Amino acid sequence: MKKVRALVLTGYGLNCDYETDYSLKTAGADSHRVHINQIISPASLQPKNSLDPYQILVFGGGFSWGDDHGAGVLMAAKIRHHLGEELSSFISEGKLVLGICNGFQAMVNLGLVPAFGMKYRERTVALTYNDSGNFIDTWVNLRVNNLSPCIFTQGIDTIELPVRHGEGKFFAEDERIGRLLTDNQVVLTYADRMGKQAKGAWPANPNGSLGDIAGICDPTGRLFGLMPHPEAYNHFTNHPDWTRKKECLSRKGKVPPSGEGDGIRIFRNAVDYARENL
């Protein structure tokens, strides 16, 4: 089978690299954790890694540069400054980019999403401070927009994942929110436990995101950013209710949950797509 190579960025305060790498491997990728400096390559560092051999690039979670000047801001500046052109060709070759939490914040600041009109440098939306004013760790219910071109969420209708952030409120001018919706670039929205749209209500919408937006993609669906953490649902025991589900199902004579968590599906979609198309 064709090998799909994935690159997970590390260093400078990023921190979800081990589990993101594990999730990609579980999904079938040949995944590598690579320090940012190794690809932006100051002359003193050898060997330099190039983006070229990879089909999937992941900006993972964490606190890049401590996040004191807005989440993902300095990360985006560094990448734009040192990797701008390489990244542009990566994208134009039709390869996949995933940004999770801090990585989503960085992608938004880079302009990789939503990239209206395929303009991959324009900052048009933002992720800003949660309405609560505080960091929150909680599991959320998410609805997937089936009309979105997003590669990563194909075949998924709803999914539960944890959010863990202080700056996850999706914000943009009304007109841009409207455009995201009509162009089906809104991929994930926060919902309540019954799967109904959260409509801004806390805690189903944990941060006050406009339009309950939790994740968006570029017009091609190959670049995807989301606040929730799919890599943190890599095993069934990650789910907050697994001990309850296990008991309830076994009482009914059904098979209790086991194996992978649902978050892996997002990575598998990417790996499968890359294998077939890249």
Add this chain to the structure above:
Amino acid sequence: MPVRLEIRLKKELLDAEGYSIKRKAKEYFGYEVERIRVIRVITIEAQLDEPQLERIRDDLFTNPVTEKSSYSPLAEDFDWLIRVGYRPGVRDTAGSTAQEAVEDLLGITFREEEAIFTSKLFEVKGDIQKECVETIAKYLLANEIIQQWKVISKEQWDPLIGIGHITPKVIIAKSPSVSEIPIESDEDLEKISKERNLALNPRDIPVIRNYFLRDDIREKRKKMGLDLPTDVEIEYISQARSDHCNHNTFRGLFRYRDLSTGEAVTVDNLFKTCIEAPTLAIQKEKDWVVSVLWDNAGVGRFDDDHLYVITGETHNSPSNMEAYGGAITGIVGIYRDPMGTGLGSRLILGMYGFCVGPRNYAGDLSPHLHPRRLLDGVIEGVRDGGNKSGIPTPYGLLLFDESYLGKCLVFVTAMGIMPARVTGRPSHEKAARPGDLIIMCGGRVGKDGIHGVTAASETFSEHTPAGHVQIGDPYTQKKMHDFLIEARDEGLFSFITDNGGGGLSSSIGESARFSNGCRVDLDRVPLKYEGLDQWEIWVSESQERMTLAVSPKNIERFMELSRKHAVESTVLGEFNDSGYLRLDYKGKTCAYVRMDFLESEFPKWEFDAEWIPPVLRGLAEPVITEPTGYGAILRTLLARPNICSRNWIARQYDHEVQGGSVIKPLVGKNRDVPGDAAVVRPILSSLRGIAVSQALCPHYSAIDTYNMVANAIDEAVRKVIAVGGDPRHLGGVDNFCWPTIQFDERLNPDGKYKAAQLVRANWALRDYCLAYGIPLLSGKDSMYIDGNLAGPYGERRRVSGLPTLLFTVCSVIEDIAGCVSMDAKCAGDLVYLLGKTRDELGGSEYYQMLGYTGANVPAVDAKRSFQSYQLLSSAMKKGLVASCHAVSRGGLAVHLALVAMAGEIGMDLDLGAIQADKGLSTSRRLFSESAGRFIITVSEEGQEAFETAMSGSPAALIGRCVNTGSFKLRRGDEIVMSEDVMALKECWKGPFGGLV
């Protein structure tokens, strides 16, 4: 001329930070403010031209979607303006990342005198007096120890000038110098000790003098150009001899006397007899105990290929002074211990324990920080320290008591994991070898943290030096952590330890013991700013630094990796086998001390310990007739601060990062009731897990500290077993926090009693660790949890904290799929109570609620209990248990209610069915805090198998889960209470439900 960039959120966006300050102003002080909005200020003191300034404004510091910014003042439409910025020398992380980004973007390097500083402006709108604005500035926004503030009125404001240019640079107009210390007499040295705040023990003084007056030593020193001891040497010795570093109290001699029996016994060294001896005995029996009692943390076996590392400590004094800074420094600091254990481990989790005064304290005393503000600060400190380190914080405790007004307790605990072998060598072993280079890596050295160790060894007073407060920097440390793990895996160093208390003096001093000597060039130490004296460089506790030994053949690769990770590493000198610790500054020797000096000849500390048994102290059981309003008592108990929900804390902490969360801090149907223990899967490709829990029971100390410790150990053990922990693998960590035990007629008249309390606590530690087979993998002691608080009449009152032990238990779980949570699962399930309920309400929450202490403190029958824990554990392994919960503070009624509330399910239970003392009254059945008990639910089909598995244990079937939503307790036919489960939950969530 510096320039000032101001940045603010656009008007249409909610300013969440400003809003939360407005809310706190109302909550803390009752001030009604119309609006508060925040302006971020970046002050740039560097030679940048106009286009460069515009470029960094656009590309780095302004989000065009949400923010506007300007190099001219932005403040408008306010009544008052508050500026808050750091004091000179305080770590400004945002300032240094800003500088890093500017340098990178513009391709320039700042000159020595150039820098970027961050500060904030707060626009306050509202009809409010200047004094009130100052209160907000002083008590909500700034902490005067590390920050400076200024209030400007609308009238004073000049929109052209703005706030002015404030650059908090450290300028020390003196060159570094070494001074000699006179040691003509003991009095001389004692005077110096007081003046320099060295906290030298008077009995150490003659030993120090004798050393420096010895002919052979003087001869050798003369050859190095030294005569009298230098300040570097005296500072070094005082650090090394401090109670914090040397554990003089635990290694001391105790003359213990029981005042009722007259029985007297001399205890030589609590550490040796109660910690070391039992741990070594247990290590012989348990092959999973890998490395204990010598390194920065203890090491246990996780599986054939991995070892886990655990340790815990406290950061009380600094947190008491500056809650946020103290707590973040505490949590980030404890993470360096596993990093510096063996050849270094990767951090996998952190935990917290906060003991503070009542959140709504309104009494006579004025603590340095009000408990509410202090608690907010420590919560936020641990939040930023843990979250920004990428380490999950899945467990923690919070306890309120007025005794902690004197000094709060901030416990931090950390675990790491490492491969069992690193390039073929066992990873838990390390040694600095002669010829190895001494490397310091991570942060730089400044004046911060000087004399932290000696301050922690003293009672808090208005003279405590403020300089020891600092702000931990998780970002710098995370970079260093990633670097060191990579360097470890390449086998690039032979020794690693952290710079904590005592700074280089203790990290290099201790590591040089392995090679038996070292030579250091103090002038090579990278400094934050010029002007530090040699002794300051040597003892500074500036954070985020590790000390390593690297062989010269590996140094090139080591430095290359260091650059890749953007971490500063510096060669400071080399280890040797000279038998001397030698420090040079620009070629001149300023310290030359024999390596064996600190191990020799110092007199033991001695304590008189007088135990006054509870009866002699007048403690007795209260006289209370049987109440009738059982339901009302339960509702009241559930809303008490030490029982009620504190979910707002756990939710601020990232407990899922690293992707291995198995049992979370909050569990149950609505994920809102605390789990007994946390379980994580540290190696994602393995099904093995680590379970960990903590317990503290200081309220029992009012009766007998022996029982306090016994109950803390038993509770922590049960909580770990309740989630599926293995009773054959229980690793312990003991963290003692004790008031001053040295008797002083005037200042500490009950010191002898407090000393006896410490002895008894240690006896219990020894007895119960042996009984349960718990090696003490790690532990720390923090004495002096006292404070002298201002009262309303110009007096100061001594407040001593309750003698407190935080006990941590960890275990390895073979298959996490067998883990169990505490919430009741399904209607129809059977409810069991394991363990006997006795007349043991002394020190209980119920008695406390009624204003009593009582006398019958719970006793732990370790032998019987442990047998039933083993049975329960095997029943759990067979999958027979649907939920399991350890009964602790509050007693049976509270904990049955928690199990029902977590499952959001009713219960119908018979209190007559429990195993109890004969004739035990209903209220005692409900509220006794007897140890050794579990609440267990089992499916109907599992009944027979469960009862067979538990046969011979005191497990009693007491009722069932029902889907009526009603929590119904009977005693035979008589209804004791019938409460709505969701209504109970509302009571329980009530007190802190509004906090986020």
